[in-house]
Amino acid sequence: MTSAGVLPEVSLLTPAKNEAANLPELFAQVSAAMNAQPLSWELLVVDDGSTDESWRIIGEHAAADPHLRGLRLRRNFGKAAALAAGVAEVRGRLLVTLDADLQDDPAEVPRLLAALDANADLVSGHKAQRKDPLGKRLPSRLFNWMTGVITGLRLSDHNCGLKAARTEVYRRVPLYGELHRYIPALAHQLGYRVCELPVHHRPRAHGKSNYGLERYVRGALDLLTVVALTRYGRRPAHLFGGLGVVAGALGTLILLYLTGIWMFTEQSIGTRPLLTLGILLEIFSVQMISTGLLAELVLHRTGRDADVSVLVADDTASSHVE
Numbered sequence: 001m002t003s004a005g006v007l008p009e010v011s012l013l014t015p016a017k018n019e020a021a022n023l024p025e026l027f028a029q030v031s032a033a034m035n036a037q038p039l040s041w042e043l044l045v046v047d048d049g050s051t052d053e054s055w056r057i058i059g060e061h062a063a064a065d066p067h068l069r070g071l072r073l074r075r076n077f078g079k080a081a082a083l084a085a086g087v088a089e090v091r092g093r094l095l096v097t098l099d100a101d102l103q104d105d106p107a108e109v110p111r112l113l114a115a116l117d118a119n120a121d122l123v124s125g126h127k128a129q130r131k132d133p134l135g136k137r138l139p140s141r142l143f144n145w146m147t148g149v150i151t152g153l154r155l156s157d158h159n160c161g162l163k164a165a166r167t168e169v170y171r172r173v174p175l176y177g178e179l180h181r182y183i184p185a186l187a188h189q190l191g192y193r194v195c196e197l198p199v200h201h202r203p204r205a206h207g208k209s210n211y212g213l214e215r216y217v218r219g220a221l222d223l224l225t226v227v228a229l230t231r232y233g234r235r236p237a238h239l240f241g242g243l244g245v246v247a248g249a250l251g252t253l254i255l256l257y258l259t260g261i262w263m264f265t266e267q268s269i270g271t272r273p274l275l276t277l278g279i280l281l282e283i284f285s286v287q288m289i290s291t292g293l294l295a296e297l298v299l300h301r302t303g304r305d306a307d308v309s310v311l312v313a314d315d316t317a318s319s320h321v322e
Helices: 023-035 053-064 079-087 104-119 134-151 167-170 179-189 214-232 236-264 272-304
Strands: 010-016 041-047 070-073 094-097 121-129 161-166 192-200
Touching: 010 023, 010 070, 010 079, 010 104, 023 041, 023 053, 023 272, 041 079, 053 070, 053 161, 079 167, 079 179, 094 104, 104 121, 104 161, 104 192, 121 179, 134 179, 134 214, 134 236, 161 167, 161 179, 179 192, 179 214, 214 236, 236 272
Parallel strands: 010 041, 010 094, 041 070, 121 192
Antiparallel strands: 094 161, 121 161
């Protein structure tokens, strides 16, 4: 039980959009799972621009249960923005995220919290027996495989909504656009210990999914953002300059080849498309290298070391008692 003025140890955070039919059962299941635990807790529900009775239901339950709080966004901003707004408001040392559609089982939360105690900073659920249509499962497998290859973090399910972490992890990773899909990968790149735990997954009982196939297109574009942020966020010249060097090398080889044809044969090269390609590659190379240098100047002026504390896990001073 969380008394007035006492901060909870665990915060549960769930974004909700048009989940009026699911919210009462969600509140009941979360309460049943958490009241059986010795840890104090709170549940923060972020209404992400619902047009049904979700906010009224949240308000009624919050008035009757001190564990429950609600946060209403001005309009639908997306899951990442809803999570970011909730992370800014939660008070617990530990943070559990779960979806409001009841496909995530709140009874799994104690297992996730126990895994956190076993030397992990973030535990991501793995829907081992996923109760979704085949049209969602197959693209998801491809997405998880690609994410693992590109980010270096091999998980069976990067995008499971059911996760538990130390709250500081969520406050360190960027949350905007569609980056909520890459929270484990972003945390991994910052040096946090990430593990995976199989969890029970249930079919949707009410309503319909708020996501369509277009989310995979947005997810692919955001994967490029993740690569830029995690691998090249502190050295953008290596990203743009690397592309420029490759393009410049190809352009130089093409132009050297055409120069040899022009000097040692009678063939004309002025109308060859290959000549245009070689020149375009050289121009592209100069542009990419220049962009990389400009990015380095911007990073230098804005403070490359401003967020260096995110890299620090511990220090000896914290262990001394005055």
